[in-house]
Amino acid sequence: MKFDRAKVWLWSRRIGWRVLVYGGLLVLLARFMVFPGAFLSLFGLMEGAPGWMAVHERVYEVDGTKLSGWLVERPGKPLAVFYGGNGMDAGVLASATQEFDECAWLLVNYRGYGRSEGWPSEEKMVDDAVAVLDRVVKESGRSMEDVVLVGQSIGSGVAVQVAARRKPGRLVLLVPFDSLLAVAKEKAPFLPVRWLVGDAFRSDKVAARVECPVFIFAGSRDTMIPPHHARTLSGLFPHVEVYREFDSGHNDIWGAEGFYPAMKRALRLDAAIGGSAPDGSEGVPAEAAGD
Incomplete structure (x- = not known):
């Protein structure tokens, strides 16, 4: 032929x-x-903050990119800094800033989320978080020891890296993972996820550098990030004060029974730290938690 x-x-x-x-x-x-939130924001489909939060609106510029957010200031109290999930507008935490009044609250949207400019990436999200934190701590007259970092879902990957670079008073992680890459491999073993997921958020690689007390709250029925990822992560920090699994899935942990008193205890830097769970029941030591 x-x-x-x-x-x-x-x-x-x-x-x-x-x-x-x-x-x-x-x-x-x-x-x-x-980063579904960035795509949803393009079409105005993200739920933002209620109107009464307008007085707390702030804009922070990092490397020429404007990031939108809110600062609910309470002078003399610790500062809680929230890093949300990949489909969240940070403004949806508005009601929590009132419920958890033990702290002032800083909520800033990632690049491309809400009214923040740019496009998100792991590097930019972490760098932005550090830059904004440094600025707010300095302007408010606080020290890093007055800061509680709160990271939910993909925000846990941001919070862990910020905590590794700085020395906050506490780190609180909600439905976290050990690495985004590990979760992706588990969900789609037939795809080249290492090539596709450029933003790996390797909390497992930097956890050992986090010096502050760590509180980890996972969902026992979480199918998006199964709790064994949180258990693995909990064994990598030097100082895990509480590991707790609530009867919840991934997105409804805030409504789980016992979550609010647990969260209130975790946010209180002046509270004595003990070996029990923050709502008074027994916590699960990270090293004892099994699959």
């Missing part, structure tokens, strides 16, 4: 274009899965 170079070239081009198109769609899908 005669070799037809023209046909081979034509088929190669067709296959090449399909690989590029499908590969591009796969990458786009992966980015949507990691």
Whole structure:
């Protein structure tokens, strides 16, 4: 059979274009899965803060990019800094700033979320978080020891890295993972997730550098980030004060029975730290928690 170079070239081009198109769609899908809030914000589909939070609105500029957020200031009290999930507008925590009045609250949207400019990435999210934290701590006359970092879901990956770079008073993690890469591999073992998930959020690699007391609250029925990821992470910190699994899934942990008193205790820097769970029941030591 005669070799037809023209046909081979034509088929190669067709296959090449399909690989590029499908590969591009796969990458786009992966980015949507990691940062859905940025895509939803493009179409105004994110739920933001209620109107009464307008008086607390702040804009912080980092490297020429404006980040939108809110500072509910309570002079003389610790500062709680919240890093939300990948589908959350930070403003949805508005009611929590009133319920948990043990602290002042800083809520800032990631790049591309809400009215924040730019596009999110792990590097930018962490760098932005550190820059804004440094600025607010300095302007408010606080020290890092007066800060409680609170990270939920993907925000736990941000909070752990910030805590490793700075020395906050406490670190509180809600439905956290040991690494985003580990979760992705578990969810889609048939995909090249290491290539697709560029934002790996390797909390497991930096946990040993976190010097402050750590509180970890997971959901026993969490199917998005199964609790064994939180258990693995809890064994990597030098000082885990409380590990607790609530009867909840991934997105409803705030409504779980016992969560509010547990959270209140975790946020109180002046509270004595003991070996029991923050709501008075027995906590689960990280090293004793099994799958």
